[in-house]
Amino acid sequence: MFKTERSHKEFQNHLFFLLNAYYANDHFFRTVFLNASIIFKTFLTDLVPVRDILLPTYHPRGEKPWDPVCLFRSYWLMCQYGDGGSITRWVKRLKSEPFWAIISGFYPGNVPGVGTFYDFEDRLCDFDSGKRVERCTKMHKPLSKPKKKLKKNQKQPPKHQGVVQRLVDRILRDEDKPQPERADKYLQQIFKECFVLPSAERGLLGDTANLAVSGDGM
Numbered sequence: 001m002f003k004t005e006r007s008h009k010e011f012q013n014h015l016f017f018l019l020n021a022y023y024a025n026d027h028f029f030r031t032v033f034l035n036a037s038i039i040f041k042t043f044l045t046d047l048v049p050v051r052d053i054l055l056p057t058y059h060p061r062g063e064k065p066w067d068p069v070c071l072f073r074s075y076w077l078m079c080q081y082g083d084g085g086s087i088t089r090w091v092k093r094l095k096s097e098p099f100w101a102i103i104s105g106f107y108p109g110n111v112p113g114v115g116t117f118y119d120f121e122d123r124l125c126d127f128d129s130g131k132r133v134e135r136c137t138k139m140h141k142p143l144s145k146p147k148k149k150l151k152k153n154q155k156q157p158p159k160h161q162g163v164v165q166r167l168v169d170r171i172l173r174d175e176d177k178p179q180p181e182r183a184d185k186y187l188q189q190i191f192k193e194c195f196v197l198p199s200a201e202r203g204l205l206g207d208t209a210n211l212a213v214s215g216d217g218m
Contacts, residue, residue: 001060002067004105008046011069013103015043018102031099038081041102047073049193053186057123066112070105071120072190074112078105087117125187 006014019039032039047069053070078090091114094101098108106112109135112120153191169186182188190201 001055001064002051003064004067004070005051006048006067006069006105008048012043014105015039015103018098018107022098022102035099035103038077039103042073042077045073045194046198047076047190047194050190052124053189053193057186060132066116066120067105068120068123071112071117072124074100074104074106075117075120075124087136088114089123091117123186124190125184 021031023029027143050069050072052065054072058065058068067214074090074094078087079085083089083093091111094104094106094111095109101108104111196205199205205211
């Protein structure tokens, strides 16, 4: 189905072999030393479940796509260590710095293009429903100034009076109805399978039968 389908053990071997091939000498060992924590993180984190989770978003026909495990690992690294989260700058970095290509799971000189990452981002979490340009334009639309000048210590009146109560009434009315699929359902599933459950198994979350959980309403 995909260009490569490594197990986590095979990825670890890939990491070990290529880092040794590219950086195991006095001139380049500093790169490995300075990024040891990043290497350790990617070496331990098994992202193989990403492949099965995102499989429904791929079509079985056509050219074999890049492995979503490697794409997610690279996207994950970009979000933490990329230059402001820019996909374009990240791809340039993958092409110019073999280290980032290797720990993503790619081979230096053979990395996905910008369009592949944007396509993967939409598979992963399509908040825009395919309308990225419209959302970005809306985000940067300047706010209109109030028509009337307010007096000292006077507050702007609410635009939508009673909106909270209407929202509460709607939730209570529809609480038994099936909820629509969330745009981030795949991302949430990946978070659970690749990070939360492994952390629980290693005892990092303490007593999972006695957890205090809070959220922001998302």
